Amino acid sequence: MSVILVGFLLLLLLGVPVVFVLGVSAVMALLTTTQVPVVIVTQRIFAGLDSFTLMAIPFFVFAGIVMDAGGISTRIVNFATALVGWITGSLLLVSCVAAAGLAAISGSGSADTAAISSIMQPQLRRRRYDVDFGAAVIACAGALAQVIPPSLTMVIIAVISNLSIGALFLAGVVPxxxxxxxxxxxxxxxxxxxxxxxxxxxSFTVGRLLRTGYEALPAFGMPLLILGGILGGAFTPTEAAAVSGLYGVLVGLFVYRELKFKALPQLILRAASLSAAVMLIIGTASVFAWLIANDNVPALLGNWISHVASGPVMFLIIVNVLFLIIGMFMETIAAILIVVPVLTPLAGHFHIDPIHFALIVVLNCAVGTVTPPYGISLFVASSVANRTVLQVANRLWMPLAAMVAVLLLVTFVPELSLALPRMAGLLK
Structure with a gap:
């Protein structure tokens, strides 16, 4: 076990991409400390990806890419401007509202951050806003694509924890x-x-709000289609993802008419490339997680937490601190695949609802994508703004503190996440 941990930390500190960190450290452990043949790596990778539900990931990625290429981002920003553009700090508020709208379409925090940054940063500079604070706000707002459904992170955590994707989607709405x-x-x-x-x-005008809202209606139809279809039993989450991709193509081609047929092959290749990167992380993380489980780490960690945590409140505090630290150094998907299987049984031991626990993890992961040194949304927002990560991080504390405050509120007020799934009949 020491070999895999040393190898993991060393490669991570050297800046090696996390997919290779997981794979190489797992192979190192197999070669040096066990009698298990290395061929088990390929078998575990295949087993980790052998899930029908995981097919939702490439479909959701494609849907987000198509909707962005089809002019959705511009319509949502226009609607957000009409809604809150008359308030002090309007460009910052527009960025937040637009990020929420895009989050309900793409499910990818980095994609949302890039889209909003590319649209809003030129305006922030033109109006002489603090560009670093603007980038920090956009990074935090864009990261919430992991929390606002449909979320790729929620799909993954639901699969490995055997939870209802529809219930988890609804649980993320209020937080x-x-x-x-x-x-x-x-x-x-x-x-x-x-x-x-x-x-x-x-000034605010109702006419402008109605006009931009009408133009954005096809965009907001996608989350309604996804959630309505899943909750109504019309299709599975994977089928909903496929339908959303088709919906995005139809809207881009025939409603907004900004998407061209000749652009589709390139968009498909881009979606395949992004999906392959996610899937590769899932596969190698499953090998890493299997080795950890094989070395009885879950039981050891579980025993330690059981002795330290005197009740559910202390357990949740430990979970939040643990994930906030992990989020600073590890990619979201890898963290979920390695840590969640260890902590979920303990959450059940403390009688914490699994949907509530999963939502706490998702919120922590969203926070992790904006915390330096390895926050992906922070990197994206900084690069688009042509600023260093350190410059943006210096302005990060206010929006980040707001996210952490909501995380603590959701942690200790479970009904904030469980009320909607319960109203929909997905929870008792």
Whole structure:
């Protein structure tokens, strides 16, 4: 066990991509400390990917790419501008609302962050906003694509924990909206303390709101189609993902008419490339997780937490601290595949609802994507803004504190995440 941990930490500190960190450290452990043949690596990778539900990932990725290429991002930003563009710090608030809208379409935090950054950063510079704070706000808001359904992270955690994807999707609605509101409040407070460039001179008009809302209706039809279809029993989550991809193509081609047939092969290749990267991480992480389980680490960690945690409150505090630390150094999917199978049985021991526990993990993962040094959403927002990660991280504390506050609220008020699934009859 020491070999795999040393190899894992060493490769991680050297900056090796996480997929190779997981695979190489697993092979090192097999070659040096066990009698298990190395061929088990390929078998475990195949077993980790042999799931019909995981096919939802490439379909959701394709749907998000198609909807972005078809002009969806622009329509959502226009609607967000009409909705909150008249408030102090309007560009920051528009970024948050637009990120929430895109999150309900793509399910990818890095994709949402890139899309919003590319649209909003030129405007932030033109209006002389604090670009670093703007990038920090966009990174935090974009990361919430993991919380607001449909979420690729939720699909993965539901698969490995044997949970209802529909119930987990519904559980993320209220916490996701609370996070967006909290980030908007932090942005408003910052803007109120800023200079005259944050004061908005454009007035609110109902006509503009109705016009932009009407133009954005096809975009908002996708989350309704996905959630309605799953909860209504019309199709499985995987089938819902495929339908959403078809819906995105039809909207881009025939409604907005910004998507061209000749662009589809390139978009399909891009979706395949992104999906392959995710799937490869899932496969190698399953090998790593199998080795950890084979060395009885879950039982050891479980015994330690059982002795330290005197009750569910202390257990949840430990879980939050653990994931906040892990999120600083490890990619989301790998963290979920390695840690969640260890902690889920303990959550059951403390009588914590599995949907509530899974939602806490998802929120922690969202926070992890914006915490330095390895937060992917932070990297994306910084690169698009042409700023260093350190410059943006110096302005990160206000929106990040807002996310952590909502995380703690959801942790200790379970009904915030369980009320909607219970109302839909997915929980007792």
């Amino acid at each position: 996701g909206l609370l996070c967006i509101v909290a980030i908007m409040v932090s942005a408003y407070v910052f803007a109120r303390r800023g200079g005259p460039q944050y004061r908005e001179i454009e």
